[in-house]
Amino acid sequence: MKKPSKTVKIGSMTLGGSGFAVIAGPCSVESREQFQTTAQWVKKHGAQALRGGLFKLRTDPSSFQGLGEDAYKLAFSVKSETNLPFISEITDPRQVSDLEEVVDAFQVGSRNMHNYALLKELGQSRKPILLKRGLAALYKEWILAAEHISKWGNDQIVLCERGIRTFETSTRNTFDLNSVALAKRDTPYPVLADPSHGTGDASLVIPMSLAAAAAGADGLLIEVHPDPKTALSDGFQSLNFKQFEDLMSRLNRILPALQRDLQ
């Protein structure tokens, strides 16, 4: 039997109620100018929270690893200026105490969904946790990962489908909308969809965002960059400003039919 649905509050944003949430920003925080202009743009067009990676776990160790602690101040000041909650990935349990001063929710990335030591640590934090599905994780393993957090006392969990590796190579990942509908049906947690990583292709992000909303997702995690071709990570899947504006105007047209609205 499904437990009653939960809403999770991340700063001023509520996930899992009748509202629909858009969390947007760059894959990586690269500079003040890049993060600030992106934050202002996504806010102006209706995003309710900011994303931005500080610690990046890259497949190639020689590629950009994120600004890390050096960007805590910068991230904090942009979040304060825009007055939007900020979500960023935690990659190591030793980051908890300092990073929790900067973020409104911790993101557990795909590569760490099976990192049970990290999940245990986050289970003892009071911050909400955005738990991404592992890149090759079964649906069931993802839901059990949420239990690894909740068993230590933190039930402020938001699930996020970000695509999985399958035999299909035409897109970076196979975006599994089945799991969004399944998690909404069978778990008490709010469910987000990340079509940026789910598709790995900016030109597919708008159609799959609309599909995710129609499938019952409570919101979206979207990568946006002022100039995607110069991005230090995931530029190929990042929306430019115009594309983000377009996404929001299309969402605004379909959400009323789904009895939801951007709060």
Ligand code: PEP
């Ligand atoms: C990200 O959100 O930029 C990210 C690294 O995501 P994932 O863990 O899903 O690859």
Ligand code: MN
């Ligand atoms: Mn990314």
